[in-house]
Amino acid sequence: MNIKVLGSGCVNCQTLEKRTAQAVQLLGLDAHIEKVTDYAAIAAYGVMTTPALVIDERVVLAGRVPKVADLQALLGGTPFTLMEASP
Amino acid sequence: MTLDLHAAPLRQSPWRLWGGLGAAVLAWVVAYRANGPLWQWVVDDLVGVDPNSRWGVALEFFTYDSVKILLLLGGIIFAVTVLRSFMSVERTRSLLGGRREGAGNVAAAGLGVVTPFCSCSAVPGFIGFVAAGVPLGITMSFLIASPMVNEVAIVLLYGLFGWKIAALYVTAGLAVAILAGWVIGRLHLERFVEPFVFENTLRGQPVDLSGPLSWADRFAIGRDEVRTIIRKIWPYLVVGIGIGAAIHGWVPEGFFVRYAGPDNPLAVPVAVGLGIPLYSNAAGILPLVEALHAKGLAMGTVLAFMMSVVALSVPELVLLRRVLKPRLLGVFVGVVGVGILVVGFLFNLIV
Numbered sequence: 162m163n164i165k166v167l168g169s170g171c172v173n174c175q176t177l178e179k180r181t182a183q184a185v186q187l188l189g190l191d192a193h194i195e196k197v198t199d200y201a202a203i204a205a206y207g208v209m210t211t212p213a214l215v216i217d218e219r220v221v222l223a224g225r226v227p228k229v230a231d232l233q234a235l236l237g238g239t240p241f242t243l244m245e246a247s248p
Numbered sequence: 249m250t251l252d253l254h255a256a257p258l259r260q261s262p263w264r265l266w267g268g269l270g271a272a273v274l275a276w277v278v279a280y281r282a283n284g285p286l287w288q289w290v291v292d293d294l295v296g297v298d299p300n301s302r303w304g305v306a307l308e309f310f311t312y313d314s315v316k317i318l319l320l321l322g323g324i325i326f327a328v329t330v331l332r333s334f335m336s337v338e339r340t341r342s343l344l345g346g347r348r349e350g351a352g353n354v355a356a357a358g359l360g361v362v363t364p365f366c367s368c369s370a371v372p373g374f375i376g377f378v379a380a381g382v383p384l385g386i387t388m389s390f391l392i393a394s395p396m397v398n399e400v401a402i403v404l405l406y407g408l409f410g411w412k413i414a415a416l417y418v419t420a421g422l423a424v425a426i427l428a429g430w431v432i433g434r435l436h437l438e439r440f441v442e443p444f445v446f447e448n449t450l451r452g453q454p455v456d457l458s459g460p461l462s463w464a465d466r467f468a469i470g471r472d473e474v475r476t477i478i479r480k481i482w483p484y485l486v487v488g489i490g491i492g493a494a495i496h497g498w499v500p501e502g503f504f505v506r507y508a509g510p511d512n513p514l515a516v517p518v519a520v521g522l523g524i525p526l527y528s529n530a531a532g533i534l535p536l537v538e539a540l541h542a543k544g545l546a547m548g549t550v551l552a553f554m555m556s557v558v559a560l561s562v563p564e565l566v567l568l569r570r571v572l573k574p575r576l577l578g579v580f581v582g583v584v585g586v587g588i589l590v591v592g593f594l595f596n597l598i599v
Contacts, residue, residue: 169368169372173368200570201375203372204445208372208376209337209373209376210364210369224337
């Protein structure tokens with residue numbers, strides 16, 4: 162599993178990264194967490210509010226920092242339906 | 249189909265949800281009403297300080313204002329955040345796409361107020377807007393209005409100066425955002441935007457999280473926001489109110505009329521200049537400014553200072569430099585700065 166945390170390094174982005182790492186650890190996932198701070202790269206995902214979370218190249222979350230439990234649900238098989246609801 | 253982030257832990261009966269909200273509103277109203285008499289009683293009778301002495305004035309200002317501002321902030325941030333959860337940056341962008349200048353600037357400034365947007369997202373937001381074809385000037389109107397007409401500033405102005413000044417500030421802030429964006433659009437400065445913004449091919453689909461959130465979700469978001477903001481600003485608030493209290497107690501009446509009254513033409517530019525390096529500490533600065541105003545600092549000067557603190561800040565300019573070339577950044581500062589100066593001078597004339 163390839164996880165990317167998109168954000169310019171603001172407090173929220175750091176919190177999201179920390180919580181994601183916790184969730185990954187709690188689930189015992191074999192995942193690589195990468196930080197993306199380059200604005201061009203962030204914008205390329207179509208994200209306009211940071212921080213955002215990308216799992217296997219799909220944006221699953223933007224502009225919010227969920228709790229660790231919610232991140233666990235997100236990482237643990239909940240279908241990533243957000244992307245299907247494109248306008 | 250939705251990603252239900254809060255559903256599991258927060259599945260509450262509607263009675264508990266709305267009953268809880270009602271109880272919270274009631275407690276808030278009672279606390280707000282009791283705040284003044286309570287501190288008067290504590291300071292005058294319990295501690296036994298003469299209310300007309302320096303310590304009496306300062307203590308009452310400090311205790312009363314701290315609690316009042318915290319209550320106002322908590323209430324308004326919650327309400328605004330819940331309302332804003334119906335909007336998203338993505339929806340705003342699609343509303344602004346294809347708008348013409350003029351009406352587009354007005355719409356952008358208005359949407360800047362109601363869209364949930366944090367200045368840390370200024371750059372991705374800018375790229376997202378411009379890459380999607382929203383004209384530069386209209387994007388600028390949004391980016392100027394969004395931080396300037398923000399809920400913390402409005403709440404503090406209302407709490408310290410009353411609703412007339414708060415309304416004046418909102419009107420003036422919108423006017424500056426609309427006009428500054430329009431001017432930047434008219435100047436056709438697109439070539440001074442960093443080229444990668446336009447080259448950007450949107451790989452991902454735009455994410456819209458304003459989807460079917462439940463009321464419980466929206467309340468949870470509101471609570472989180474109140475906690476985050478208050479945790480962030482309370483030290484500034486306490487220091488600012490502390491200095492304000494000292495000014496109330498020890499600086500003589502009319503002290504600033506001599507130096508920074510309405511007649512001094514330098515007061516407004518100096519206030520704007522001082523405001524630029526100060527960032528997002530509206531919470532800390534306003535109680536201080538209120539005290540300065542009480543001792544004779546002119547209203548227009550106060551508002552101009554406030555606007556320059558929240559709309560023009562060094563950290564934000566550093567961020568925007570990533571997408572704007574120095575020329576355009578300079579124009580941005582110049583146009584917004586001039587707008588704020590005009591607001592300051594106008595208000596010094598009419599208020």
